Amino acid sequence: xxxxxxxxxxxxxxxxxxxxxxxxxxxxxxxxxxxxxxxxxxxxxxxxxxxxxxxxxxxxxxxxxxxxxxxxxxxxxxxxxxxxxxxxxxxxxxxxxxxxxxxxxxxxxxxxxxxxxxxxxxxxxxxxxxxxxxxxxxxxxxxxxxxxxxxxxxxxxxxxxxxxxxxxxxxxxxxxxxxxxxxxxxxxxxxxxxxxxxxxxxxxxxxxxxxxxxxxxxxxxxxxxxxxxxxxxxxxxxxxxxxxxxxxxxxxxxxxxxxxxxxxxxxxxxxxxxxxxxxxxxxxxxxxxxxxxxxxxxxxxxxxxxxxx
Ligand SMILES: NC(=O)c1ccc[n+]([C@@H]2O[C@H](COP(=O)([O-])OP(=O)(O)OC[C@H]3O[C@@H](n4cnc5c(N)ncnc54)[C@H](OP(=O)(O)O)[C@@H]3O)[C@@H](O)[C@H]2O)c1
Numbered sequence: 001x002x003x004x005x006x007x008x009x010x011x012x013x014x015x016x017x018x019x020x021x022x023x024x025x026x027x028x029x030x031x032x033x034x035x036x037x038x039x040x041x042x043x044x045x046x047x048x049x050x051x052x053x054x055x056x057x058x059x060x061x062x063x064x065x066x067x068x069x070x071x072x073x074x075x076x077x078x079x080x081x082x083x084x085x086x087x088x089x090x091x092x093x094x095x096x097x098x099x100x101x102x103x104x105x106x107x108x109x110x111x112x113x114x115x116x117x118x119x120x121x122x123x124x125x126x127x128x129x130x131x132x133x134x135x136x137x138x139x140x141x142x143x144x145x146x147x148x149x150x151x152x153x154x155x156x157x158x159x160x161x162x163x164x165x166x167x168x169x170x171x172x173x174x175x176x177x178x179x180x181x182x183x184x185x186x187x188x189x190x191x192x193x194x195x196x197x198x199x200x201x202x203x204x205x206x207x208x209x210x211x212x213x214x215x216x217x218x219x220x221x222x223x224x225x226x227x228x229x230x231x232x233x234x235x236x237x238x239x240x241x242x243x244x245x246x247x248x249x250x251x252x253x254x255x256x257x258x259x260x261x262x263x264x265x266x267x268x269x270x271x272x273x274x275x276x277x278x279x280x281x282x283x284x285x286x287x288x289x290x291x292x293x294x295x296x297x298x299x300x301x302x303x304x305x306x307x308x309x
Contacts, residue, residue, distance in 0.1 A: 023048040024221075025085040025117065027072070027107055028092030029060060032123065032179070035214030036089055037065050043218075048083060050092075072103035075110065082115035087221045090122045090160075094152040101156040108163045119170040120160065121220045123213075126177045126206060126231060128154045132280035134204050139175070139229045139286055147274045161227070172224035174216060174232040177282060178243075181210030182307050190248045190256055194272070201261040202239035203279030208232055209297035209306065219291040230291065235284040236299040240276065243300070250304045 024040045026033045029049035037047045041064060048066040051057045057067040070078040072092055094101045111117075127150035128143045135141075145151045157173055164171045196202065208216075216232045224230065238246075241258070248255045259267070264276055287293060297303030 023066065023083060023085055024087045024089065025049065025068075025081075025083055026065075026089045026091065028090065029056075029065065030091065031181070031184070031210060032214055032217065033089065033091045034063060034065075035210060036091075036217045037063060039214060039218040041065075048085070050078075050081065052077075070110075072106050075106045078106060078110035081107075081110045082112050084115060085117045086119070088117040088120045089217060089221070090120055091217075094156060097148070099148050099151040099155065101152050101159065104156045104159060108159070113167075116167055116169055119172065119221060119224075119226075120164065121172045121174070121217055121224070122157070122160055123217070123232075124153045124157050124173050124175050125150060126175045126233065126280070126282055127278070128157065128175060129280055131278040134279040134281065136283050137231070137280045138283045139231055146278065149274070157229075164227075170224075170226035172220040172226075173229045174213075174220060174287075175229065175282075176213060176232045177206035177208060179210055179213055180207050180303065180307065184210065185247050185251065185304075185307055186244065187247070187251055187253070190244060190251070190253050193254075193257060195257040195259045195264070195268075196241040196244050197261050197264050197276060198258055199239060199241050202241035203276055204237045204281045205240040205243055205275075206233040206237045206280070206282040207243070207300070207303075208234050209295075209303040211306070212293070212295045212297055215296075216287060216291060216293055219293055223291045225290060228286075228290065230287040231282040231284050232287055233282040233284045234295055234298050234303070235282070235288070237281040238300065246300050246304065250307075 023046040026049040040047050048068050049060050050070050051060055051067040052071040060067040068080045070081055092103055128145050129137055129141050130144035130146040143154050145154045160171055245255050
C-alpha cells in the first residue's frame with residue numbers, strides 16, 4: 001500500500017536534477033502559488049500554471065510562468081491540462097458552498113494516464129480537525145470537521161488520497177491554518193470595530209506566514225513522505241484575541257472592543273462564530289523535521305514586520 005508506507009519515497013534530489021526540464025504545474029496560482037513558482041524557478045525549473053482569465057494569464061506570463069487556460073468549474077475547459085509534469089501543486093480553493101469539492105474532482109478527471117505527475121502537493125486546512133478544546137494537535141488527531149468549509153476539505157483530502165492510490169501517484173497534504181503576510185492582515189475587520197472575545201474565553205488560533213508556507217510547499221515536493229500529512233503552522237499559537245490586538249498595535253489602529261463569548265454568540269455572524277468555536281494548538285514538529293524547514297517567521301514578532309514588504 002503505497003500511501004501507508006510513509007518511509008519509502010521522498011523524491012530524491014537526483015530525480016529532480018534529471019527531470020528539471022519537465023514543468024511543475026500549479027493549479028490555483030494566486031498568492032501562495034506565485035511564491036512557490038518563484039522558488040521553483042530559482043531552483044531552475046520550468047513552471048506552468050492553470051489560468052482562468054486573461055488578466056491572470058498576463059500576470060503569470062510576466063512572471064515567466066507558462067499559462068495553461070482552463071477553469072476548474074468547467075471540466076470541458078481543461079483540455080489543455082494533460083501536460084507531462086513532475087509535480088502538481090494544487091492550491092485552488094473549493095467552492096464557497098456545499099460539502100463537496102467538485103473543482104478537485106474536475107482536475108483529477110482531466111489528468112490522463114500519460115500526464116500523471118509523480119507527486120501532488122495539496123493545501124488543505126487545519127479546520128479538518130474541528131474543535132479540539134485547545135489541545136496540542138498532531139497529524140494523528142482524528143479528522144472531525146464541524147463547518148461546511150472544513151467538510152469540503154476533508155472530502156478533498158479523501159478523494160485525492162483514493163485517486164492517488166489507484167493511479168500510483170504520491171500525495172503530500174499540508175494542513176494550513178490562517179495565512180498572514182503582505183496584504184493579508186485583518187486591517188479591515190479591525191477598522192470596522194468588530195469585537196473580539198475576552199482573552200480568558202478566546203480560542204487558540206494558529207498561523208503561518210505566506211513565505212514560510214511557500215517554503216513548506218516547495219520542500220513538501222522534495223522531502224515530504226509519500227502519503228504524508230503535515231501541520232503547516234509556525235508552531236506558536238496565541239489566542240485569537242491576542243492576534244487581533246497585536247495586528248491592531250502593529251498597524252497603529254485602536255484595539256477591537258471586547259465582549260464575552262455569550263455576547264459573541266448573540267451578536268456575531270455564523271462565519272466569525274465558526275472560527276471562535278474551534279480551539280486547537282497545532283504541533284508542527286513533523287513539518288520542521290521531515291520537510292527540513294527553518295521557518296523565517298516562527299512567531300508574530302518576527303512575522304508582522306515582514307507584512308509591509
Ligand atoms: N486564507 C487562509 O488563511 C487559508 C487557510 C488555509 C488554507 N487556505 C487555502 O490556501 C490555498 C492557497 O491560498 P492563496 O492565498 O494562494 O489563494 P489565492 O491567492 O486566492 O489563489 C487561489 C487561486 O486559485 C484560482 N482559482 C480559484 N477558482 C478557480 C477555478 N474555478 N479554476 C481555476 N483556478 C481557480 C484563483 O484564480 P483567479 O486568480 O482567477 O481567481 C487563484 O489563482 C487556497 O486553497 C486557500 O483556500 C487559505
